[in-house]
Amino acid sequence: MTSRAVLSAGSNIGDRHAHLRSVVEALGADLRRVSGLYLTPPWGGVEQDDFANITVVAEGARTPREWLELCRRLEESAQRVREVRWGPRTLDVDVVSVDVDGETVVSDDPELTLPHPRAADRAFVLVPWLEVEPQARLWTSDGVRAVADLVSALDPAEVAGVRRAGELG
Numbered sequence: 284m285t286s287r288a289v290l291s292a293g294s295n296i297g298d299r300h301a302h303l304r305s306v307v308e309a310l311g312a313d314l315r316r317v318s319g320l321y322l323t324p325p326w327g328g329v330e331q332d333d334f335a336n337i338t339v340v341a342e343g344a345r346t347p348r349e350w351l352e353l354c355r356r357l358e359e360s361a362q363r364v365r366e367v368r369w370g371p372r373t374l375d376v377d378v379v380s381v382d383v384d385g386e387t388v389v390s391d392d393p394e395l396t397l398p399h400p401r402a403a404d405r406a407f408v409l410v411p412w413l414e415v416e417p418q419a420r421l422w423t424s425d426g427v428r429a430v431a432d433l434v435s436a437l438d439p440a441e442v443a444g445v446r447r448a449g450e451l452g
């Protein structure tokens with residue numbers, strides 16, 4: 284199966300750049316696009332350090348479940364410990380959306396909900412995604428929406444807080 288996945292990665296503990304770079308490196312030849320590096324205030328109400336975030340687009344011979352397994356492996360390699368929900372972490376990699384044969388996979392399986400149910404609310408996912416795919420569209424429970432429109436619907440202060448800080452390098 285060949286599929287196309289949008290992945291979001293974030294880090295706010297330790298060497299944030301190295302953690303994000305590990306995602307790009309693991310994708311290797313499957314990597315199609317990588318956003319710049321964004322510094323973003325914590326989303327979700329837990330007081331913690333700012334995150335570094337990237338959004339990437341990849342294509343490869345993976346099922347949706349295999350994209351999730353890759354994300355989990357990368358989190359484990361970064362010695363991620365799960366403590367507080369939406370709390371600090373060395374590396375968080377989420378599957379934002381997967382297309383198979385040009386069709387978006389929609390699933391309400393709690394192990395792998397697709398598209399990611401909170402992606403449409405997160406400037407730290409959408410703004411970097413828009414940078415690499417200005418025409419991107421996201422399936423939501425209200426219908427398919429242009430990512431640009433989703434960004435316009437977010438709190439402008441939240442969008443402004445997502446600051447591009449050059450390339451990941």
Ligand SMILES: Nc1ncnc2c1ncn2[C@@H]1O[C@H](COP(=O)(O)OP(=O)(O)OP(=O)(O)O)[C@@H](O)[C@H]1O
Binds near residue numbers: 379
């Ligand atoms: N689209 C998805 N991408 C990544 N994980 C998902 C997805 N849908 C469901 N999950 C499940 O969510 C579980 C918890 O994920 P995680 O610890 O990254 O959550 P979180 O980062 O605290 O919150 P959020 O899901 O809001 O980003 C994972 O073990 C995974 O099975």
Ligand SMILES: Nc1nc2c(c(=O)[nH]1)N=C(CO)CN2
Binds near residue numbers: 370
């Ligand atoms: N800005 C930002 N906020 C977050 C992030 C993240 O990657 N970026 N990840 C979280 C983990 O669930 C919780 N909050």
